[in-house]
Amino acid sequence: MEELFPSRLSTLGHPQRLAVFRLLMRRYPDRVPATELAMALGLKPNTLSTYVSALMQAGLVTQERAGTSLRYAIHMDAARETIDYLLNDCCRGRPEICAPLSNPNSVAAAPMDDRRYNVLFICTGNSARSIFAESILRKMAGDRFIAYSAGTNPRSALNPFALDVLKQKGHDLSVLRAKHVTAFQGADAPVFDFVFTVCDRAANEDCPPWPGQPISAHWGLTDPVKMEGSDAEKSLAFQQTYGALHNRMTGFTALPIASLDRISLQKAVDDVGQTKEEEDPA
Structure with a gap:
């Protein structure tokens, strides 16, 4: 080895x-x-x-x-072994350098406090999927989470089909707008507990690390904006994307966040992102 x-x-x-x-x-x-x-x-x-x-x-x-x-x-497993190899070799000679990482009671290992959590959803255009995620989480569990969304290349306006779905579901549209991810990277930006990408393109981009060591995961979904066909077919694609995110948000909000160590929590949010896309719930 x-x-x-x-x-x-x-x-x-x-x-x-x-x-x-x-x-x-x-x-x-x-x-x-x-x-x-x-x-x-x-x-x-x-x-x-x-x-x-x-x-x-x-x-x-x-x-x-x-x-x-x-x-x-x-x-x-191989990636972890390689990182551990470097870490353990360092710690034998300079344990004071590695203490924050190797200590099982460190920030990286300890559970989060039981409080209201900041959550950021990122996609490319910030016109549909991330807007859906922000709106669903705010309505579903706004007492436990503060939801935000942004785009790596945001559109100038929100998608009208997305707005129609949100209006049908009773969401507040007045608080929604497309924003660039850099709006949340300044000194006065919220410190996020969770950062989720909901499109593959955004996940593939090399972004700077977020301060505060947030739990991050990729919840990739098919882009309904790219759906071709009649207005009815396009509307159905947006309904299905909304439904998939609603299902994932149901799983996410059910997690016992304050009682899970960060490794278990990371696995749990990864698992939520692996649920299949399903049609919109009634």
């Missing part, structure tokens, strides 16, 4: 291989299609193949075939 770590570190020493690794870490536990990886990183397919082959040989990435598509995911 010991001889594996220099090979893994050497593999990650290449900037583009590291970029693939980091993107897959952001998308964990998703399996990401090779075409999506190549597009997100601006790589030619054969170049990406070379990089993921090296990561697979080092044991850091796994591959799965779905039909004609190859999908990749982080081998999380």
